[in-house]
Amino acid sequence: MISSPSSLTLDQEALRTNLEFLRKHIGPHPKISSVVKANAYGHGISQFVPLVEKFGIDHFSVFSSDEAYEVCQLISPTTRVMIMGWISKDEIEWAIGRDVEFYVFDIQRLEAAIHASKVLKKPARIHLELETGMNRTGFAKKNLEVALNLIKANPNQIHLSGICTHLAGAESIANYYRIRHQLKRFKTVLSNIESRGFIPEFRHMASSAATLSYPATRMDLVRVGIAQYGFWPSQEIFIDYVRTKQDKNDPLKRVLSWKSRIMSLKDVKEGEFVSYGTTYLATSATRIAVVPVGYANGFSRSLSNQGRVLIRGYRVGVIGLVNMNMMIVDVTKIPDVEQGDEVVIIGKQDDMEISVASFSEISNQLNYELLARLPLEIIRSQIK
Numbered sequence: 127m128i129s130s131p132s133s134l135t136l137d138q139e140a141l142r143t144n145l146e147f148l149r150k151h152i153g154p155h156p157k158i159s160s161v162v163k164a165n166a167y168g169h170g171i172s173q174f175v176p177l178v179e180k181f182g183i184d185h186f187s188v189f190s191s192d193e194a195y196e197v198c199q200l201i202s203p204t205t206r207v208m209i210m211g212w213i214s215k216d217e218i219e220w221a222i223g224r225d226v227e228f229y230v231f232d233i234q235r236l237e238a239a240i241h242a243s244k245v246l247k248k249p250a251r252i253h254l255e256l257e258t259g260m261n262r263t264g265f266a267k268k269n270l271e272v273a274l275n276l277i278k279a280n281p282n283q284i285h286l287s288g289i290c291t292h293l294a295g296a297e298s299i300a301n302y303y304r305i306r307h308q309l310k311r312f313k314t315v316l317s318n319i320e321s322r323g324f325i326p327e328f329r330h331m332a333s334s335a336a337t338l339s340y341p342a343t344r345m346d347l348v349r350v351g352i353a354q355y356g357f358w359p360s361q362e363i364f365i366d367y368v369r370t371k372q373d374k375n376d377p378l379k380r381v382l383s384w385k386s387r388i389m390s391l392k393d394v395k396e397g398e399f400v401s402y403g404t405t406y407l408a409t410s411a412t413r414i415a416v417v418p419v420g421y422a423n424g425f426s427r428s429l430s431n432q433g434r435v436l437i438r439g440y441r442v443g444v445i446g447l448v449n450m451n452m453m454i455v456d457v458t459k460i461p462d463v464e465q466g467d468e469v470v471i472i473g474k475q476d477d478m479e480i481s482v483a484s485f486s487e488i489s490n491q492l493n494y495e496l497l498a499r500l501p502l503e504i505i506r507s508q509i510k
C-alpha cells in the first residue's frame with residue numbers, strides 16, 4: 127500500500143450543483159463547454175471528465191492536443207472536444223480523423239488543416255479566432271481576409287464550427303471598457319463575416335467571469351472553467367452576483383478537497399525564528415505543526431506566512447516560508463492537537479471551509495494557479 131502525504135477528493139454533488147446553477151443562470155440556449163485544461167484545473171482529467179459528461183455536458187475545451195487525446199479516451203463518440211491552443215502540424219490529421227475541433231488563429235495552421243483534410247477526404251472542424259483587443263492569438267484584419275478567402279476556396283475542407291475570441295480579464299471591473307470594446311469589435315467583425323456567407327455553428331467569447339457577469343457575451347456557447355469547479359473568478363464577480371439577490375449564500379460549491387495530516391508537533395520558545403531564514407519570529411511560546419505539503423506538492427511558496435489551513439475545526443495560519451515538501455502552521459490555540467490530525471488545505475472541516483476566500487485575500491489569480499499546479503501524482507478519489 128502506497129501512502130501519499132496528501133490526497134484529493136472530488137465531490138460529485140457539488141459539481142452537479144454548480145452545473146445546475148450555471149444552466150439556470152444562463153438560460154437554456156448557450157451550450158456549456160467544460161474547460162478542462164491544466165489537468166482539469168488540478169482536479170484530474172480522468173476523474174473529472176466522466177463526471178461532467180454524466181451530468182449532461184457534451185462539449186469539452188482543452189488547451190493542447192495531448193489533453194484532447196486524454197479526454198477522447200474518456201468520452202462518448204458524440205461528445206465534442208475543442209483545442210483552444212497548441213496542436214502541432216503533425217497532429218492535425220489525428221484531430222480531423224477523430225472530429226476534434228481546434229482553434230485556427232494563423233494562416234499556417236489553416237493551410238495545414240486544408241492540406242490534412244484533403245489527405246483524409248474529411249473536413250476539418252475549426253474555430254476561427256478573432257483578435258479583438260487581448261493581443262494574444264487571433265486573426266487581425268489583414269490576415270482575416272486571407273483566411274476567409276482560403277476557406278471560401280476550400281468549402282469541402284473546412285467546416286466552420288465556431289467563430290470566437292477571448293476577453294482580456296472580464297473578472298475585473300478595471301477592465302470594463304476594454305471588455306465592452308472587445309464585445310463591440312467582435313460583433314462588428316462577426317456580422318461582417320456572416321454577411322458574406324460564413325455562418326459558424328457557434329459564436330463564443332465568454333469564460334466564467336463573462337458568463338456570470340456579461341450576459342451579452344454568452345452567445346451560442348460559454349467556455350466555463352473555474353466556476354464549474356466551484357470557485358468565483360474573482361470576489362468582484364461574486365459581489366456582482368449576490369448584489370441583486372435576497373439569498374446572499376454562495377451558490378457555487380467547491381468540488382475539490384485537499385487534505386493532509388500533521389506529521390510532527392513541536393514547541394518553540396519566545397524569540398525563536400521558525401523555518402528557513404528570519405521571516406517568522408515567535409513573539410510568544412508557540413506550538414507548531416509540520417504538514418508534509420510544500421511547493422513541490424502544489425502549495426505555492428507565495429503562501430508563506432499567508433496561507434490558512436483547517437485543523438480540528440480551527441482556521442490556523444502558515445508561518446514562515448513554505449518549504450519544498452513541508453509547511454509549518456501555528457497550532458498554539460488548538461487544545462489536544464495531535465500528530466496525525468487531519469489538515470484541510472482546500473475544503474470543509476466541521477462547519478468551517480477553506481475556499482477561494484483564504485487565497486483571494488492575497489490574489490484571486492492564486493486560486494487558478496494553485497489549482498492548476500496540483501501535481502499529477504497526488505491520488506484523486508471521489509465521494510457521493
Ligand SMILES: *Cc1c(COP(=O)(O)O)cnc(C)c1O
Pocket residue numbers: 161163210292332333334335349350351352353359
Ligand atoms: C481558460 C480559458 C477559459 C476558461 O476560463 P475560466 O476563467 O476558468 O472560466 C475560457 N476560454 C479560454 C480561451 C481559456 O483559455
